[in-house]
Amino acid sequence: MFAKTNISQAKFIPAPGRKIAELISALATEAEGVTCRVVEIYPEQEGGDRQPHIHPDMEEVIFVLEGIGSVWVEDHEEKIIPHDLLVVPKKVPHRVINPGGQLKLLCFFPDENVGIP
Template sequence: MSGKHVFITEAEALKEDFKGRTNYWLCRPGIADSEALQICRAVLPGGEGHDFHTHPELEEVIYVLEGEVEQWVEKERRLLTAGQVAVIPAGVVHATFNPGEADAMILAILSPGASEGPFAVDVSGEEPWKSLRG
């Protein structure tokens, strides 16, 4: 085991600008010596988010680091603040939005580290998801 795959700095993270947010992948296969985990710190600017989607084969925990997020799990909506968590089983539709003006920051922890199917499936254009925030 090499130190490069054990200790990871933000400079070594895989930075991904994706649909109005910035993801910093800190742990996942190819970045760290981990087969069972993925960890992503995401910065959501005010008014942005990650629209309704599902991870068919991955469980996810969303931990709010800073700010406030509007978290959806299926049709249930909660406002989460720093220190609060949403636990999302594999295959469950969910979404995360920043309703404020300042940046919000979350830590997403997914397991397992890899899957055979698609990582995420966007369902934001389908009912009832496309009408929930209306």
């Protein structure tokens, strides 16, 4: 099914350490194989200190829209800046860290129903 949405009209909901706007998914647009979310990670000192998590059945693709932070993947930390594109393999512990300011991401998953860890 064809779907069109615009990031500027995203409606955010709170989640642990961040807020999320579901742009494309089974719930948002009746997508049949993909989920795309805008995610704003709160700064560490403002509740953004999430624990590492995994996606057991799928990879995650993360595009950095705004801000500077870092990504922690399997005991390795890497700085991220706008326009960086990351691929996190399935079953790999990871987390995104916001040291301060705004950090906005676009996250893609190859599944239409992705839970919010």
